[in-house]
Amino acid sequence: MAALMALSLLVAQVGQAAARVAPDSFADLAERVSPAVVNITTTTTIEAPTEPGPLVPRGSPFEDFFRDFGFPNGPQNRGPRRSNALGSGFVISEDGYIVTNNHVIEGADEISIEFFSGKRLDAKLIGTDPKTDIALLKVESDEPLPYVSFGNSDLARVGDWVLAVGNPLGQGFSVSAGIVSARNRELSGTYDDFIQTDAAINRGNSGGPLFNMDGQVIGVNTAILSPNGGSIGIGFSMASNVVSKVVEQLKEFGQTRRGWLGVRIQDVTPDVAEAMGLERAAGALVTDVPDGPAKDAGVMAGDVITAFDGVEVRDTRDLVRRVADAEVGKPATLVVLRDGKSQTLTVTLGRREEAEATEAPAAANPAVPSKKELLGMTLQVVTDDQRAELGLPPGTEGLVVVDLDETSEAYEKGLRPGDVVTEAGQQKVASIADLQARVDEAREAGRKSILLLIRRAGEPRFVALSVE
Structure with missing residues (x-):
């Protein structure tokens, strides 16, 4: 028995040590996933500027220079010009659906896809979601395309190895390796759930995939934190569990369809919890209930939403994301604390995009005399x-x-x-x-x-x- 226990302990220690050791090489993984990673080139027509150029005396030697090479700050008698931009993306189905960042293709007149093999195809835009900076493209191919699948980003742990693949600085196909540095980062969006990584990400990597060691996409490389525009080891990839839901909706509807509850909420801080007599600071405190699904369901200002559709609500961000992921028009249950008692309400969710389109702007905020x-x-x-x-x-x-x-x-x-x-x-x-x-x-x-x-x-x- 003692020998068996010693053997088990040794196996466990070996397993833990193996998890900490870097792979001998990323070559097999890179070779396996690279055919599904693409370079994206966009072309945009920019209208000629209308401001007058600098005044140059007629007959001046500078007159010929500016006529030949253009005024530095003016229209120079030129018409519209073409501007090109580069980015990355990845194929998610053999019939040619491609995921990238919205900012890579935003405003583009033409989108060209270059595959690892050197093959080029024109792409059409299926839909975009500026809130998560995701775009879905489609190419038509005579033969099935190599593709990669989304993994479960929630399983990624800080310290796990990851591989970033893309087209940095327009240099063509490139691979960089690193680890997951942090999880659940927020930058500026309501639905942000970024994986932070120290794998080198530079301009041109935008829209490219972040792979786990199983070759699954767990993030879309979106942004870097840098004082000089180059990688300093702080890159951000939108988590695949956010991206995959967006992609499904873009593929089906050409746009997102997020659930809408129709409440204004704030986090329950410790002092708010104490003032309300709550046992702990958790949930989402309802500050206002305008006309909408929540009001129809009987939600009131001052309610604390503690669960949505059977899942505990940690804070406002948690509630917003869970509601957004829920199906529009679907009845859902809300558990609220009101006057110290728990109540269960049923609400039929609306669509956030429609609600936001009809929201009225806020009024000004003047001061008034004191009393x-x-x-x-x-x-x-x-x-x-x-x-x-x-x-x-x-x-x-x-x-x-x-x-x-x-x-x-x-x-x-x-x-x-x-x-x-x-x-x-x-x-x-x-x-x-x-x-x-x-x-x-x-x-x-x-x-x-x-x-x-x-x-x-x-x-x-x-x-x-x-x-x-």
């Missing part, structure tokens, strides 16, 4: 004129913040003149007395803070302020 001071804020009861000026719905009651003590907690937490306090302790406030009463109640209940609902340019958010 009373409480919790470090100078407040005034909102008037009819101010409702319109501050972009508030007609009939909105509340207190306008007209000034703040810059050393106060309210200022530190982002409140500014022009904000409007409409609720305190999840009860409406229409006067200074109402707010004072809510503060007194919080103190009597032994709470350290009170939850305020703030509207700025009509947009709501919750803020917890200390009442001690």
Whole structure:
């Protein structure tokens, strides 16, 4: 038995050591996946500029120079010109579907695909998703094309080996190896889920694949962090579990079809959780419920969404992504905490793209005269004129913040003149007395803070302020 245990321990140690050792070579993997990786060349027609060129005296020796070589800053009597750009991509099906970045082909009049074999084909654009910077192309080929498949990016671990393949700096097919440096990076988009890697990624690699050691695509190389435009070992690939869903929708509809719940939400911070009497800071706090699916389902401002369609909601980003991935028109369940009790609601999701197309712009945010001071804020009861000026719905009651003590907690937490306090302790406030009463109640209940609902340019958010 002792010998068997020793052998098992030795095998485990050998396995762990093998996982830490670099591959002897990436050559077999590169040879296997390279036929599916493509170079992309785009051609765009740029209209001639309309600004006048520099004034050159007639007969001057510079006149011939500028006529022959063009004015540096003007139209120089030239017509439209052609501009070329380079990028990378990869084939995902034998019938010619190709994935790349949207920014590689955006605005292109012509798209040419060069394969590893040297073969060239023209591509047509099937659809794009600027939010994730993904585009889907299609080529027609007389013979089946070599292709690669998406892997499960959620299985990628920090420290795993990866291979980036593409067309860096227009130099043609190139391979670079590295590891997964970090996961779940956000850059600027709502649906960002980037894999960070130190595999060399440069201009021209955009749209190319990031492979795991099984030859599966776990990311689309999209961006680099660099002070000089070249690789410094910080590259970002959009995770395949995001990309594959986008690609499926582009292939089927030519555009994305993301689910839409119709709520404005914010994260539940520890101080907000304490003010609401929650056991932990998790879920998505509903700040407003405009007309839409959530309102029809009975969701209310102040609800904390703790689960969506049977899956726990960690925070607002988690909820947004889960709703976006859900099927449009599909009934889904929401578990919400309301007044300390859990409720289950059923909502039929709308389509985000349609909702965003009809959203009204926010109003301006002017300041108004001061009246009373409480919790470090100078407040005034909102008037009819101010409702319109501050972009508030007609009939909105509340207190306008007209000034703040810059050393106060309210200022530190982002409140500014022009904000409007409409609720305190999840009860409406229409006067200074109402707010004072809510503060007194919080103190009597032994709470350290009170939850305020703030509207700025009509947009709501919750803020917890200390009442001690």
